Amino acid sequence: ALRHSLQDRLSKSSSGKNRDEIYLKLRTSTAPPLKLIDLPGLDQRIMDESMISDYAERNDAVLLVIVPAAQAPEIASSRALRLAKEYDGEGTRTIGIISKIDQAASEQKALAAVQALLLNQGPPKTADIPWVALIGQSVSIASAQSGSENSLETAWRAEFETLKSILTGAPQSKLGRIALVDALAQQIRKRMKVRLPNLLSGLQGKSQIVQDELVRLGEQMVQSAEGTRAIALELCREFEDRFLQHITTGEGSGWKIVASFEGNFPNRIKQLPIDRHFDINNVKRIVLEADGYQPYLISPEKGLRSLIKGVLELAKEPARLCVDEVHRVLIDIVSAAANATPGLGRYPPFKR
Template sequence: MSSSAMDAIVELVELSESMRQAASLLADDDPSDDAAPRRPSTFLNAVALGNVGSGKSAVLNSLIGHPVLPTGENGATRAPIVVDLQRDPGLSTKSIVLQIDSKSQQVSSSALRHSLQDRLSKATGPGRSRTDEIYLKLRTSTAPPLKLIDLPGIDQRVIDDSTINEFAGHNDAILIVVIPAMQAPEVASSRALKLARDIDPEGTRTIGVLSKIDQAASDAKTVACVQAILSNKGPRTAAEIEWVALIGQSVAIASAQSGSVGSENSLETAWRAEAESLKSILTTAPQNKLGRIALVDTIAKQIRKRMKVRLPNLLTGLQGKSQVVKDELARLGESMVQSPEGTRAVALELCREFEDKFLAHVTSGEGSGWKIVASFEGKFPDRIKQLPLDRHFDLNNVKRIVLEADGYQPYLISPEKGLKSLIKGVLEMAKEPSRLCVEEVHRVLLDIVNATANGTPGLGRYPPFKREIITIASNALDTFKSDAKKMVVALVDMERAFVPPQHFIRLVQRRMERQRREEEVKTKSSKKAQDAEQAMMNKVSLLRLCLSKLSRQKTNPISKIKIPKRDLICRLLVLAAK
């Protein structure tokens, strides 16, 4: 790569990092906080789009400077491959360092290529409709510090619109549309170009690459079409973007890696040779659009354009943020915050604001505050109900516990020891639900602390101070959690210890008293029934006696009364019933 192109890329990397930090400040993030999630910048992303066999992987290999990505029929890209490049000038042009987490390992391009081929073949086996991306992080001295994304051919089934949008839909990612030179006459109908137009209607981040120029060298019509496109004289849809011509199968890389040139600068020399070969084929094409060096310069140019588009909005946001800070300083008093006493006063005011919001969450149920009540009134009782009490009060288990507590037969006289052991065992089971309740409330309080800190406007203006408050509050909650666990266990132990014999005696006495009352009620009701039955029997006996006497008398004293005998008997029965 030419030194001017490398200098431009390095400057763009530094500018991209500055813009990322500015965006973090606008979002009230702390750009110096390594633990905070970083907002990824997509200015340095380059996504290759094209059909199967268009030469996408070969173009990206040319950018990398090593034939890392599989090419050809057996190396068709069947899953998104993300190559995160970092430039290390201390390495030789033939060295590649693979980084996995914090470890580094020097590898060869052929080993990486074969490994990728194996992973692609396994990832797209039978029954697999969509594959995850393959991520590589490489350090070389030959590649620009870009993130290259090699997507599967857009005419394959393994890729869909959602996958394309996931990588190419970012507003600042560079789109590299790769079209074989033999298809240059039909460039207006290229599906890859139409897709890029849909994603980037203005064409401000799209680059066209005409690959495999060497395969079209003998076709004069195709060469003429290629030269017209490079001169911006092609179809309107193609004339609105920048175009570069490359030799398809990375001949320059292959010759350099084989050592045919022989020097440490062999790769640089090979790229120049590629450009000279292209000049001999495309005699009327612009010289600054031929070869790998031209591609890097064009990518840097497009990245710079995207940054120029983004900078005005970013600067406007920073100016607005600066005005907010100035207004806040004016409200607090600039002289106040320029002294240690003033700084302490501001810190105390922010702490008070944080405390008020935290208490509002806890007391009113705002935010996640309602989860605290739900833990005590919902989940804790449910855990208590799920305790295996049936197994504990199983008859065999009760016998075992009573025998262990009282020995053989003393429980017939003094059963409180066995009962006490039973209750102690049940209360011991309540310790684990109590601890889980403490853990759950602790997690809710940690969420409330973070939500309160993020919802306190004053703390958002001082990210390091906000982070320190969250740390202090979290540490305090950890201490409270340990104390609370000890306290709930102590409360359970107190309940287990306070089970006096009088408690069981009163239980037995109350049970016996209840049984006595029930028996008295039964006795009273049965006695009333017996008395009523006896009275009825007495009356019936009296009636029978009267009737028998009347029947034995020859002269009936009441025969003179003219009352039918049936009516007389009925009246006697009524009198007997009364």
């Protein structure tokens, strides 16, 4: 009823060259936002090809070539197919639809041509296009008006069974509107794979423009005291993340810190003359000298303190060497973390 109403309203200007468009929007949360453009039958009427090119030449448009089953034997001369090959020579965004199979059920020649297309055995120009078969639209709509909640699903299932009984030798995966939905989904995925690198490249370019603009705005902020503090704090956070990454994961020179404490430092400690220092005769000598040769003392604290001080003096040089090693490693890590902090590259004073 809606279609007939719109046709009646536009019948006065219907000359085959009218470019007036009819928009019908359907919104759903379970499907992507797609636009369907239904052009008049190209094989039945004269139509301005410039109007066709306005839609067909778009790279993101999927072309649906609809051919009635009765015309399948002459598919090679189809104007719709010719135009589709003109705008999509590789067939990467074209789907062939053979409609009204039920109306050609008694025409063996037409059915043979349809099955050849579905088996990818048709004319050469049809070989790289996926084909699906449908029954008449009016029949499908009528079967869907049963009033039940699953009427559409029931209609599609009935359509599939009808097609299976007519096209007995055709692949079942190419029969019915479910097959059409699958074919559309595959073509859309193919187009997304083709377009995605270009889209990502464009986004990266825009991202760089935005980053450059933010840098420009950031440099303007630094002219004020508040801006300087804000930038400094942000850079400190960025630098801290990079620095801790080196320390905690051992990335870069971070492993050298652990090597200093677990390798070089213990080895130097082991080389100290600790055994000689704690020899009983040496201990007696140190205690006697520290307490002024007073053997009657019960607790020679001065001697013990002197003994411990001597050990610490022995360990001072290995400890100093370990500190120097770690200091040099930390300087390298700070330099590497600063170079890996993008913000510091834009503000050399902060980096220094």
